[in-house]
Amino acid sequence: MREAIGSVVMRWRFWKKKRGRNEQQSSLTTLWNATTQTGTGALVAAISVGVGREDAAIYGAAGPLVNVILGSAAQWVTERRHRRVQGWLTAYVEAAPGSDVAAAEAELRAKAGEPLFQEVVLENLRSLDEALDDAVVPALARLMRMYVTESRRADAFFRGVRRLLSDLTGDEYADLCSLIRWAVELASYGNQDVVELEYVMRDGATAPTLLGRQSGPTPPGFVVGKPPPSETMGEMPSAQRLFHLLRVNGLGFEGSSVGPFPGAGPPSRIVFHRDVVVRMQKVLV
Known part of the structure; x- marks a missing residue:
């Protein structure tokens, strides 16, 4: 299941490059990479890329305290992402009656090359990273499963619910x-x-x-x-x-x-x- 969604992210990156877009790596791609790696090294590196080389050098010169703060924050973010992705995957599979992991994965793989489907996946993963509380994670998964099953593009309702859920406490x-x-x-x-x-x-x-x-x-x-x-x-x-x-x-x-x-x-x-x-x-x- 992880591999199926990961392939969507990879296809999206190829699709953007093919169109000549040289934007920085999406935070959604960073999210997915972080959930499939262990340790904090990858996330610390992602932070360095995000703030730029000059700022990273300043942070590095600030002393051990900054390194401790960044390391602790990176570990916390990584653990939270692992936890949320696991809950998201479970809720995604359970969102369709009679569905199982194999059926959900087959559905994802079958639509992985469709740009409209990629848009739904990437917007949903962004909210998975930005949400204030873990409580909304299952709802985000059900929202995506609804649109995948109905073959709908991300519309005003999808984006409105996604933003609403991201802003809520438990x-x-x-x-x-x-x-x-x-x-x-x-x-x-x-x-x-x-x-x-x-x-x-x-x-x-x-x-x-x-x-x-x-x-x-x-x-x-x-x-x-x-x-x-x-x-x-x-x-x-x-x-x-x-x-x-x-x-x-x-x-x-x-x-x-x-x-x-x-x-x-x-x-x-x-x-x-x-x-x-x-x-x-x-x-x-």
């Missing part, structure tokens, strides 16, 4: 999963196309309370076979930050779902399209 990721799960319930009940969430600060509360409502009445003829979901989710400390990140990454928008067209609304309110939150839930699980 607690924020857990809140996001709860928020999207609840939004899907609100949208699904009554077959609504749009769902609206809002957070409010109540007297004596230490965190915002999340409220939600559907965009309109249940369509005629639609039979609801279960009680409606609660319109109050409870306190969510990260609501304000999540609303902001969801909007700036194009996954939700400010406004009001009242009326035929969304209008201007306060920052404490966010509107989702049903197809977006349903697709996000498949990634977050």
